[in-house]
Amino acid sequence: MKYLSLTKTNLIFGLKGIEDSVGVFDNFRKIVILTGKTHLKVSENYERIFKFFSSLGKEFLFVSEVTPNPTTDLVDKCFELTKDFEPDVIVAIGGGSVIDTAKLLSVKIVYPNIEVWEYVEGFRIAEKSIPVISIPTTSGTGSEVNRIAVITNTKKIQKRSVKMDVLYPYFSLLIPSMTLTLNKFLTSTTAIDALSHAIESLVSRKSTFITQALAEKSIKIIIENIFRAYNDGSNLEVRENLQYASVLSGIAIDISGVGLMHALEHPITARFPHISHGQGLAILIKKVIEHSFMFSVEKYRIVAEAMGIRTRGNSDFSILHSMLDAFEYLISYLNLNKKLSDLGVEKSDIKYLADDVVSYMTTSLQNSPYTPTKDSIEKIYREIL
Ligand SMILES: [Fe+2]
Incomplete structure (x- = not known):
């Protein structure tokens, strides 16, 4: 029970x-x-x-x-x-x-x-x-x-x-x-935050049938509205839809928690507070999915479907690559396609960031489909440097 x-x-x-x-x-x-x-x-x-x-x-x-x-x-x-x-x-x-x-x-x-x-x-x-x-x-x-x-x-x-x-x-x-007066940067970074909440809660070890439904709907709404909100911030209906998406994934993480993206993001903005949370997540999103996909294939298939990617009859490998392509397109379109080094993070910082993840982001790490070692966390950071 x-x-x-x-x-x-x-x-x-x-x-x-x-x-x-x-x-x-x-x-x-x-x-x-x-x-x-x-x-x-x-x-x-x-x-x-x-x-x-x-x-x-x-x-x-x-x-x-x-x-x-x-x-x-x-x-x-x-x-x-x-x-x-x-x-x-x-x-x-x-x-x-x-x-x-x-x-x-x-x-x-x-x-x-x-x-x-x-x-x-x-x-x-x-x-x-x-x-x-x-x-x-x-x-x-x-x-x-x-x-x-x-x-x-x-x-x-x-x-x-x-x-x-x-x-x-x-x-x-x-x-x-x-929310009509939000500029393009805030529109895109906050939508990526909501999208990350939805994906992380959906693949979380603590996800339930309720949070999964909330997260699925949130992903759908964001993908259907983010481009329009970015291009024309004055569209009230689109803005309202994104508010609903934020609420849905906000409730989902309340129950199922966030996961690996937030586990790796918080140490970045703790040490580099000039970086926005959503920008940090945008840098991480593809790599985290790439590393964690095989540990939660069934749930990532649901994420892919919610994003509009056809999964029926397609191999896990092709679904993963369709998802990575979709994120590449989305993040580039929103002008968030950056590396950590573009924002002032240096190679020597990676060790401290990985230390932080294992020392205080443990709850989020445990929610993640797999719990990476410190070495594999450093590897992810190096790949986005
Ligand atoms: Fe967040």
């Missing part, structure tokens, strides 16, 4: 604008609105959001401090900026970095004397947090509907995820128009 509980986040979709969500804030008095440092500020959404929260007649405080690859120091800084205000809800408007920071801030507010890294290392489990309402402005993280937060500790040079029930957002408001 197996027990399965799907996301505890209340999902509201089909929203035309933030104005449609007025009832969601009825029970709150003091609202912190957490955003990134730049994206929202330069988009026309900012004025609209400011107007909306002004119209609620409640106290609110904008904290626009979040940067990509957020750190424990950033969570502490946000706590310092908000503690005197004593919020009873945090509205996270942004991508994964903003939502993850909001989640950890929501715990820090309840337990101010506990370092958030203690949860990451598994020494503690928080039992309470203040509610977070996620309003994603990208379609990739999945954090808007799951209990996972990813955070970097700059002293330890580790980027890890933490999973606790109190990290489920209370509400997730899907407003496709909020």
Whole structure:
């Protein structure tokens, strides 16, 4: 017998604008609105959001401090900026970095004397947090509907995820128009993130019939919409479809976890935080599939079918090569066809990256169809250098 509980986040979709969500804030008095440092500020959404929260007649405080690859120091800084205000809800408007920071801030507010890294290392489990309402402005993280937060500790040079029930957002408001202003780079890198979540959860040793269905659908939606979103970011229907894909794979990883791509990616962006998570995954995706395909042929056949590759009557070898060709085309089309060395990683860094994978990405490694040795991890890194 197996027990399965799907996301505890209340999902509201089909929203035309933030104005449609007025009832969601009825029970709150003091609202912190957490955003990134730049994206929202330069988009026309900012004025609209400011107007909306002004119209609620409640106290609110904008904290626009979040940067990509957020750190424990950033969570502490946000706590310092908000503690005197004593919020009873945090509205996270942004991508994964903003939502993850909001989640950890929501715990820090309840337990101010506990370092958030203690949860990451598994020494503690928080039992309470203040509610977070996620309003994603990208379609990739999945954090808007799951209990996972990813955070970097700059002293330890580790980027890890933490999973606790109190990290489920209370509400997730899907407003496709909020993603219209995403540029091509953010559109493509976040879609690759969602696609990686779907593939890794599907081939995960912890995949179930439910997560497999979610992941399959997510892959289909991404492949059918990513080219159009990249070419014409103003198509609202396409943007909405990608939001759904992010939600589906976000729920899938909540149950089945991520795998080898994320296991190898986190150490890269922990040591080289100027690299975006999705760009790191785009560099890894083909090699990881090439190395792991033979350990999970049946599940990779499902991935291939979801991508539109005909598998019936075709050999495993030809399916693998069709998949690799498809990824080559996709990654090149999205202009993410890079090597690690293009982004500042050197040969001498590989040993440390592989050390990191085996020392702290163990959960993701264990989810993977096979658990590579440190030597074979170094080999994968060398092949993408
Ligand atoms: Fe991810």
